[in-house]
Amino acid sequence: MFSLxxxxxxxxxxxxxxxxxxxxxxxxxxxxxKELSRFIERITIRCFKIMVGNDARNKHxxxxxxxxxxxxxxxxxxxxxxxxxxxxxxSCFNVEQETTIKCRQxxxxxxxxxxRPDRGFKNDMQSLPIDCSFCQWTGVLNNYQKHFDQFHxxxxxxxxxxxxxxxxxxxxxxxxxCQKLIAEGVDKLSxxxxxxxLDIVNHKENTLNxxxxxxxxxINDLQYISYDGILVWxxxxxxxxxxxxxxxxxxxxxxxxxxxxxxxxxxxxxxYLNGYGNAHCTHMSAFFVLMRGLNDPILKFPFTYKVVFCLxxxxxAKQHIIDSFRPDIGVSGFQRPRLDMNIVSGISKFVPxxxxxxxxxxxxxxxxxxxxxxxxxxxIPNISLPIAMSLNxxxxxxxxxxxxxxxxxxxxxxxxxxxxxxxxxxxxxxxTAQ
Numbered sequence: 001m002f003s004l005x006x007x008x009x010x011x012x013x014x015x016x017x018x019x020x021x022x023x024x025x026x027x028x029x030x031x032x033x034k035e036l037s038r039f040i041e042r043i044t045i046r047c048f049k050i051m052v053g054n055d056a057r058n059k060h061x062x063x064x065x066x067x068x069x070x071x072x073x074x075x076x077x078x079x080x081x082x083x084x085x086x087x088x089x090x091s092c093f094n095v096e097q098e099t100t101i102k103c104r105q106x107x108x109x110x111x112x113x114x115x116r117p118d119r120g121f122k123n124d125m126q127s128l129p130i131d132c133s134f135c136q137w138t139g140v141l142n143n144y145q146k147h148f149d150q151f152h153x154x155x156x157x158x159x160x161x162x163x164x165x166x167x168x169x170x171x172x173x174x175x176x177x178c179q180k181l182i183a184e185g186v187d188k189l190s191x192x193x194x195x196x197x198l199d200i201v202n203h204k205e206n207t208l209n210x211x212x213x214x215x216x217x218x219i220n221d222l223q224y225i226s227y228d229g230i231l232v233w234x235x236x237x238x239x240x241x242x243x244x245x246x247x248x249x250x251x252x253x254x255x256x257x258x259x260x261x262x263x264x265x266x267x268x269x270x271x272y273l274n275g276y277g278n279a280h281c282t283h284m285s286a287f288f289v290l291m292r293g294l295n296d297p298i299l300k301f302p303f304t305y306k307v308v309f310c311l312x313x314x315x316x317a318k319q320h321i322i323d324s325f326r327p328d329i330g331v332s333g334f335q336r337p338r339l340d341m342n343i344v345s346g347i348s349k350f351v352p353x354x355x356x357x358x359x360x361x362x363x364x365x366x367x368x369x370x371x372x373x374x375x376x377x378x379x380i381p382n383i384s385l386p387i388a389m390s391l392n393x394x395x396x397x398x399x400x401x402x403x404x405x406x407x408x409x410x411x412x413x414x415x416x417x418x419x420x421x422x423x424x425x426x427x428x429x430x431x432t433a434q
């Protein structure tokens with residue numbers, strides 16, 4: 001995708017001539033041409049919205065702490081992201097509509113309500129050396145606005161001499177209206193520049209295709225997100241993924257995201273098909289990963305709930321392979337996530353590879369495997385787990401929970417009855433002995 005965060009004459013030229021060159025020189029599908037044209041329009045409009053920092057000829061040599069992480073201009077009306085400490089302009093912040101603000105420098109996310117004004121930083125910036133972007137004036141930032149008001153209140157387009165009362169109006173005119181700039185720009189581009197531009201366009205088309213594929217994957221994931229602490233993970237093309245793991249091209253695969261509740265913990269599973277660590281080449285390893293979620297500040301940490309894995313037997317025998325583990329609250333993997341994801345924890349020797357690599361394995365059918373991951377909120381006894389994992393996944397979750405509770409209650413009653421009968425037999429034996 002194009003990354004045009006600064007508006008200058010070169011940017012104007014690219015924006016204006018991009019579609020002309022595509023239409024004249026590049027054979028491109030109509031849908032991609034339409035998408036690129038929309039993108040160029042969006043990026044130029046966005047440039048106007050975020051060009052709110054202070055521009056200067058020497059901005060590229062200033063310390064990065066004085067530069068907005070969004071518009072790449074000198075900070076104006078400074079705000080600070082509390083998670084990472086980086087800063088952005090007030091108006092750049094206003095353009096972002098999400099509930100979390102993702103830092104462009106370090107990718108850490110900060111909740112919108114936790115972005116704070118950085119008034120203390122203002123004094124440090126007032127003495128910042130500035131070279132005016134429109135003339136040879138040099139001074140400090142504290143005097144820059146006064147200089148602008150005095151000498152640049154009326155600005156001219158250097159191509160057609162039309163006057164404007166603001167910098168943004170000048171740039172808007174250059175991008176959308178100044179025909180002299182457009183014509184001059186197209187005439188001046190050399191054949192070498194044209195070829196270079198065509199290479200860029202081809203690269204951007206490939207990038208766009210990759211972005212579309214990535215977006216489609218995310219949409220597919222969103223279609224199957226679970227919000228009840230249970231995920232049935234369908235793994236297709238198993239043999240290809242196993243070969244990738246054995247050749248170390250891709251040693252692990254990640255499940256779709258799932259949640260413990262609509263406002264709960266964010267999680268995913270990770271599978272090492274050819275094993276991990278001391279289980280390499282002997283067992284399939286299954287791990288659990290806590291992800292950073294929007295509601296983490298109000299959730300209870302460390303995470304303490306038992307995690308259950310089940311590899312489905314797809315034959316009539318239904319000999320599912322079930323294993324579980326309890327979190328070690330002393331390790332960082334179950335503390336509140338500070339990065340996008342915690343370190344993984346789980347079961348290194350989940351399933352012997354001989355079970356899934358044998359001919360006609362009941363666990364692999366049509367090159368597909370099914371694994372169920374469940375958070376155990378009710379502390380289900382291990383003896384009841386096979387019953388819980390054998391329930392029809394097509395039943396509503398509340399029905400499954402009800403059936404599990406009934407099973408646990410029935411087993412508890414049977415155990416209590418057995419205990420009472422044992423006591424009665426013992427008493428009877430003691431009376432007979434007397």
